[in-house]
Amino acid sequence: MGLGSYAANAFLHKGFSVGKASLISILSGLPPLFVVLLAFLFWNETLTPAQLIGFIIIFAGLYTIRYSNDISFKNLQGAQWGLLAAVFFSFNDLLGKQSTRLDADMFATLTSMFGFGSLLFAISWLSKRKKTIQNTDDLLLQWSDRKTFICGLFIGLTNLMGMIAIITAFAIGTTGLVSAISAMNILIILLYSRIFLKESFSRQEIFGLTAAIAGILILRLSQ
Numbered sequence: 001m002g003l004g005s006y007a008a009n010a011f012l013h014k015g016f017s018v019g020k021a022s023l024i025s026i027l028s029g030l031p032p033l034f035v036v037l038l039a040f041l042f043w044n045e046t047l048t049p050a051q052l053i054g055f056i057i058i059f060a061g062l063y064t065i066r067y068s069n070d071i072s073f074k075n076l077q078g079a080q081w082g083l084l085a086a087v088f089f090s091f092n093d094l095l096g097k098q099s100t101r102l103d104a105d106m107f108a109t110l111t112s113m114f115g116f117g118s119l120l121f122a123i124s125w126l127s128k129r130k131k132t133i134q135n136t137d138d139l140l141l142q143w144s145d146r147k148t149f150i151c152g153l154f155i156g157l158t159n160l161m162g163m164i165a166i167i168t169a170f171a172i173g174t175t176g177l178v179s180a181i182s183a184m185n186i187l188i189i190l191l192y193s194r195i196f197l198k199e200s201f202s203r204q205e206i207f208g209l210t211a212a213i214a215g216i217l218i219l220r221l222s223q
Contacts, residue, residue: 001095001109002116005159008088009117010124011081019078021197025189026062026208027082031090038094039175043101047177054218055177061211064204093166093175093182100171110163114156187212 008028015024036055039045047055099109162182169178190209193199201209 001092001099001113002120004088004092004095005113006117006120008085008092010121011085011088015078015081015085019081020199021189021193024078024082024085025193027079028085028089031086031093034087034090035093035175038090039097042094043097043175045175047174050218054215056215057218058212058215061208061215064208064211093170093178096163096167097170097175097178100167106164106167109167110160113163114160 012024012028015028036045036047096109099106166178166182169182187209190201194201
């Protein structure tokens with residue numbers, strides 16, 4: 001799980017640095033597509049008819065937004081990083097579910113996950129710092145160690161709270177359903193990109209957002 005978390009967040013960060021925030025968030029919100037398929041293959045989990053309808057509506061919304069951005073092989077717009085993040089986030093979801101099936105202690109699991117992930121990020125950071133420290137211009141453009149620590153601490157705490165909620169949900173709920181609901185954090189990112197980054201939304205994107213919200217409501221009402 002630590003390896004999956006490291007890879008997913010690294011790809012997500014790379015995608016945000018080179019692509020449109022709304023596009024990357026939509027593509028990184030596709031883990032349920034992989035999770036539902038693999039959960040069916042591994043654990044024979046299925047959805048009720050109402051849940052399936054809600055699930056389909058959510059993905060109809062996601063793909064409507066995706067195709068409104070005119071992605072092609074010549075113009076990926078950072079989409080490859082968003083998709084790679086989705087793959088590794090789904091890997092993380094499946095292992096989180098498996099840990100609950102094995103009755104693993106939640107906080108021991110999270111300690112191992114964040115500990116190993118932190119080690120990998122530390123190695124990557126130190127390696128990059130060693131390469132750029134000789135370049136004065138690059139060094140001046142970097143955040144101070146204090147800003148890096150404070151920002152990283154805040155992100156780490158939000159990740160920890162999110163993982164506690166997700167693993168608790170996996171322990172009592174259907175894997176695909178939990179993954180689908182947790183993927184809806186993309187709505188918050190889309191609102192952020194619209195309000196703070198001033199990214200504009202097309203009619204297709206607005207339709208996709210509406211469909212995603214409707215799918216969530218159906219999933220909630222079908223519980």
